[in-house]
Amino acid sequence: MLENSYLVWEGESLIDGSPIFLVLTGFVFPTSNRRTGRSMIQSWILQKNLTPTSAAKQGLDFGVCGNCELKMSKSACCYVNMLPLNNVYRKHTTGTYPKFGANEIAILKRYRYPVRIGSYGDPTAVPFDVWEPIILASNKHTGYTHRWRDLGNDACRWKNYLMASVHTELEAEEAQRMGWRTFRIIAPDAPLSNNEILCRNAEDDSLKCDSCLLCNGSSSKPNIADRVHGLNWKVSNFVKYLNQQ
Known part of the structure; x- marks a missing residue:
């Protein structure tokens, strides 16, 4: 029987070696995220030994978020609602998540559920080889990384699937010179650059x-x-953060 959520992977973060895990949700019950759409599978990358809200408040979320400037311990403007993530964390601690495997890959291939790579947490904290079968099976995904400067030789693989998440025009230009397509969060009244379009949902x-x-x-x-x-x-x-750049 198809479950709503699955434990995909747990191991050492590629960012700092801390214990983390990856859960996919939304196979049965649609996401409540009105922007992403009801059919999109969500993916959550969480620290293994701390509730997400505690990790974020204490700045102990480096293993999943890296140096993202939007973190609660930095500019405190991350748009993710953290409270529901505590439920994902608590369920993981009980060991009741079924393991994601070949049957679920087959379901993704058959129904082509779109997957959001990194609904919370930077996808590059998890090994590339964990993500790629999921992405290829779905053939429909979105994904972003704040770590586009830090991926070294692995950047070439990640560029195929992720956008560089940037916050200023200078960052966008730098990432684009490195071969990334960019996703830039802008202030409510900010103009677009010449090579950008506005998010269609906006x-x-x-x-x-x-x-x-x-x-x-x-x-x-x-x-x-x-x-x-x-x-x-x-x-x-966020506006205060931009004004300080």
């Missing part, structure tokens, strides 16, 4: 990630910008 909220799929790594598609969104205090913190 223009028309009936268009969801699960049907758009522009944010799927290297291709001839344009770079994407999206207006900062989320709780008002997080938006305010």
